[in-house]
Amino acid sequence: MRTLLNNLWIILAFLIGLESCGMKNKKQGDLSASPDRETYTNPLDVEFGDPFILTDGGGKYFMYGTGGGAKDGFAAYSSNNLVDWEFEGQVYQGNTEESWASKFFWAPEVYKIEDNYYMFFSAQWKVNPTNEEENFMIGVAKSDSPTGPFIEMYDKPVFDPGYPIIDANVYQEDGKYYLYYSRACYKHPVESEVADWAKEKDWYDEIEESWVYGVELKRDFSGVIGEPVLCLRPPVKMDDAQAEWESRSVTKKEINRRWTEGSVIFKHEDIYYMMYSSNYYAGENYAVGYATSKSPLGPFTKASNNPVLELNTHQGGEVTGTGHNNVLFMENGDMYCVYHGRTKESGQERVVFLDKMEIKPDGTLVVHGPTTTPQAMPL
Template sequence: MYSNPLNVEFGDPYILNNEDDTYYLYGTGGGAVDGFATYSSTDLVNWEFQGQVYKGNTEDSWAIDAFWAPEVYKFDDKYYMFFSAQWKNNPNNELENFKIGVAVSDSPKGPFEDLQNQPLFDPGYPIIDANVYQDEDGKFYLYYSRVAYKHPVESEVAEWARDKGWFDEIEESWVYGVELKPDFTGVIGEPVLLLRPPKTMDDKNAEWESRSVTSKEVNRRWTEGSYTFKNKETYYIMYSANFYGGENYAVGYATGDSPLGPFTKADNNPVLEKNTGKGGEVTGTGHNSLVFLKDINKIYCVYHGRTKSSGDERVVFIDELKIKDNGRLVVEGPTTEPIPKPLTNE
């Protein structure tokens, strides 16, 4: 048995399953300075700190600050880390100048070195939260979030907030997808808009995706932290909405017939959210990834959240995700009570 949260203070957790039955956990923070660290585990519950595996903010580095959301993939015996950071090329002194970089290593424990001394690409606006998916035809796709910074969008929610005298405008972050070059040195074609906050207040997803605005928390709506996978013939893209530093951070998903959509948001969203309204103590659940345990035919959702004891620190949770016969996703969490360990077939 085990119970959440795990003893790791990470935001934006991502788990790599290596061939030697060892799992590696990466995320934002977790003891790293100007970069990223990793933890290892053989049971997905007990994690051992392996040290810092990537360091930026050096004399030769393009990335200088705000090292966020690393994800590591193994392709052709090499390990590739996709991550977000502030770009030092900032002639207009923008407060948010985030771009996505790629670093490579021969080991999941690093050291990871920048593939090139520049971001992966520059779409003309700040971007974060890289996620990579390789389709069955071998093509690679990058998913990312355009941040809300200087991106005001008109919607019924924005009009409502303005009428109440709360906010003059509502900025939004949107999720895009684009094909990746197979050597990960750039992208192919133009990014495609995949997900954005609902335009109308009667949309089934408008209520939960707008809570940071309707609670008067902040004048932003987010669609970020995406994670894409395929089950049978359906492509799923999971995403997080609301302020990552607040209690309303939550996870939903959408489905489509191709890697670049179009995607339709599910009507049972959110599939992961705070449980304080039900007597629990978990808030701020979001930015998830998945672990596929093929030997026992189980899927686990890895995400961060906060509890009363963790305070402002984000800690890691892992709970089972099930795909129902009708294709709906259900995350059995957030949990804090003792439950069977993930690698047990119970």
């Protein structure tokens, strides 16, 4: 009997060990953890802000973002199924003697062009003679591998428009490259009815705003061609259909700023869609809308069904701070929205969500999220 009990304990210990090992592998993004499962649940097991997913061909995907285990730079994760992600380590290192960038490394996006990979990112520029608190610029680094190392192409930002800029997004069409970015709110007070309302309530003396611009890029990414064009900005009038959701940072008394940032542009049929994020990126009301145009540089018209992605706590959910999205196009025609958000479990840490999106026959863009219930595997 004693021998039998001992054997049972050995078997039980072995099974517990296997389970523990399996959980550990799954937590670290082991792609073989659940090869036959049919569903996944948000959020994904990646603590990233501003997530961007690169399709590298051959069924391999790479994710980049803000944070995620990187110090003074950016890290990457890889996946074969868009759900289980494996840490690839830091792929770009800033804050070196050779780098123009010192801190505040944000929102990387990586594009494969022929056999090379180009990372556009935001960071604080070392050249700061007036010691500005926000001296953000956009740079570009290059690698022959999606896992780096990415080396800065130039010892300076792509260009200096005379104000701090963040959130680079690049679009290519007919041999031309376009750079989209957000002018930071910093020292950019704007008059509006929302600003007047906040002053009357004695909440804020001024309201600063960020605006999205687009400009043509030189083909070697060493600078821009022509002058930036204003694409999107927060509403001026209180009765504007977009004013309520785009002004929540102010009306909820979070901060004296209104954002239009995190833009991503793509073309569907003959229409250009620009998705963008509004409100305080560190607050509950961060949300996503979109606008459309017949030209890559506008003019853009905001959609009547905005916002298309926002917190769901008012509907009994637990997700807040949804924003800074990107769009993933699948070979079968499906579209996915990748974005960051927060849950009760994640607290202030931003975690990655992946939800299906679509453009309906009438041209309306819809994001089916945020979800925290089982969803069909994307692959």
